[in-house]
Amino acid sequence: MKKIDQKEKAVVIIGSGAGGGTMAYELTKAGIPCVCLEAGPFHKKEDYVNDEWGAFLQMAWLDTRTTSGNWRVAKDFSGLPTWLCKAVGGTTTHWAGATPRFMDYEFKTKSTYGKVKGASLLDWPVSLKDMEPYYTRAEDAIGSTHRGGRPALPANNNYKVFAEGAKRVGYKYYATGPYGTNAAPYDGRPGSIQDGFNFQGDKNGSKWSTAKREIPRALQTNLLDLRTDSHVTRITHDKNGMVDGVIYRDVDGNEQRQEAKVVILSGNSIESPRLLLMSDSSMFPDGLANSSGEVGRNYMRHLTGSMYARFEKPVNFYRGETMAGFCADEVKHNPKRGFVGGYYMETLALGPAFLGSFLEPGGWGREFTNMMDGYENIAGMWIVGEDMPQSKNRITLNTDVKDQYGNPVPNVHFDEHPNDIAMRTYAYEKAEDLYNSVGAVQTWRTPPYPSTHNLGTNRMSAKPKDGVVNKWGRTHDIKNLYIADGSVMTTGAAANPTLTITALSIRFSENVISEIKKGNI
């Protein structure tokens, strides 16, 4: 592996997930050496385990965090607001694989939805037209089914119930994808063996992640210095206000410094704003890149909820690809339903261990165990829709609580917007109709899990006063500091975000490469 001297002014990427992993691949492919600092270890596919809690403890980000606000996660999982990963590949190790694109108007929700009280909607500085070529490249990288001539996954048991229910209630737009796990061998990865442990890393290697594709390929160029177990705690700057290095803790907890000419921050929507806020100085008393005051604000986590339904006959929904079932009929904005925006329905299956803990956090008694007792006969879906950005929903530094390095932990504040609640209630009713149409004997409205989609805390904006980065992911304030992760999303759309994060990172990388080659940074 390439070694870059810590004193050499390097291109430094913080994080190796959908954003950072993609950046590392695109930059090294273009001949630019990079240092990639990843807070977690490098698990290979043989390290992954077919065990829900075992895998959770292996890869989840479990550093101390605090929560506030009226969302139920703050009560049920007060120290675990998110379900993200600390590992090479970031949350692509855990992601399910759904790869819908944003729709055109989802890049301009302020113009489309009009004024929504309490919401800080803003149009993106990029359009679907700008994004289309990058979406195609991202789908080809991921190997999305139903796209680029790639075959669909077969119907598993959970999908059979879901699709028939969808058909009976009059929905049309259901399919087994688009989905980021191979149905047939593609790009060096095998077809799915339907092992049912997609969230646990996928031992078979059929699911795309940057730990399986981008990072190994970047290492093959011999231009990537990948440092695992390296947790960045500060970005430093020179007297001209340009970033010039990062401070991090190595695997032994010792403080290290890497000199930098360019820093690309890809730490996700919690850690990226946290790092900017922790990097305050006399020149930047509110943190780096924060002249707008928007760093950490407009935190979104998608409207989510799950519907589990029990039937008289066996389903065995745990067998097969976890989320290979998709229905788009409710995704279009239609305010006549009583809310703005829309949502997707996607199949979801959990083992008894997770279902017990997440079906109804805190729940107990006969009604609960009736559901669990019928485990073999359960089908399930996840509801994922657009939630409203709100300025007060934000990541701040909690100086009362310190992490393992003595740094303030991030506090995640989230209050649900009335639009979120209206959409979730509507979606639960529709999901009940769907399962009742195929003979459900019991249904269960499961509340949101700790957030897997974390978005919007360094939003992209046309004007510097409205956000943190421009349409190339470059911070408005500091020209050699870029951000490439879900935090740059101006608004959340209904789509699962990984495809868009990957597509944005490919797009941003072109600007980084061109600016470096021109000698501008």
Add this chain to the structure above:
Amino acid sequence: MNISRRNFIFGSIASSVFISLWDIDPSKAEIKIGDNPEDKKLLMKMCRDVYPHDRFPEGPYEKTAADVISKGNKGSENKAMLSEGIESLKKVKYGKMNFKKSTKYLKKIESSKFFQHVRSTTVVTLYNDPEVWGLLGYEGASFDKGGYINRGFNDLDWLPEPRIEEHPDLAAFLKADPNRLAAIEEMIKTN
């Protein structure tokens, strides 16, 4: 890392996940609260009343009660909680209550630390037990057996085979202007 930190990490509801799964080194406390046949039986009844599965044998509940006892002996605060909890069960003659009466009683003490300890330990330990997985018909780890591709991932036969491809109109639907779409829907409805 002590128990209060674990509680803090996960929140009160699910704290036992960390206690259950991270503490492979159970404390060797000298006096074990609840570690006698009478108390254990009482706690087993409580675990079963909180998560009742009539078809489950005693085994899984026995393992769960042992876990409730083991974790309830970690630290003096927990010991006091467990000891008081067991005493209060004895005081109301919980052991003799039928399921209906037990449930009514448990509902009353639902917010107590003791109840939360028993409930949150049980929900994790019981449903993470391979014996229970077998009883529920969950086959678990599958990679070593070649996944489920040849072992029933699509064996559901009580519904028709669904379409797996996208509907031909999907692309147009996603492209359509949402306001126009709403207007058309309204038109269809009113006609």
